[in-house]
Amino acid sequence: MLNEFEVDVDIWLPHDNVDPWPFVDYTLINDTVRKVFDTPAPLLENLVQHIHVALSSQFSAAEKIKIALRKYHPPMNGDVKYAQVAYEA
Numbered sequence: 001m002l003n004e005f006e007v008d009v010d011i012w013l014p015h016d017n018v019d020p021w022p023f024v025d026y027t028l029i030n031d032t033v034r035k036v037f038d039t040p041a042p043l044l045e046n047l048v049q050h051i052h053v054a055l056s057s058q059f060s061a062a063e064k065i066k067i068a069l070r071k072y073h074p075p076m077n078g079d080v081k082y083a084q085v086a087y088e089a
Helices: 024-037 044-058
Strands: 004-011 064-072 082-088
Touching: 004 024, 004 044, 024 044, 044 064, 044 082
Parallel strands: none
Antiparallel strands: 004 064, 064 082
16 A cells, blocks of 8 residues: 655744745755655654754754644554644754
8 A cells, every 4th residue: 555645844934124035945845855755764753853854954044844744544443544743843
């Protein structure tokens, strides 16, 4: 069975009078997350940690980064839609 995941990424950037509306190119975020998924990890917590480290390195000016990772249809008893792990720092 193919694993199905969903990832939410929030990145807070500093703003000032020169650049009051800072942004991050979401294609860079997508590329970074996809690269992390290329390396197998035993736990969702490991994936979240690896994603956070990679994005923190790539966007060092970020004031805070939040990652939420959901695995759909986890191998659990009952009718469980997804398991989720989130981290922000």
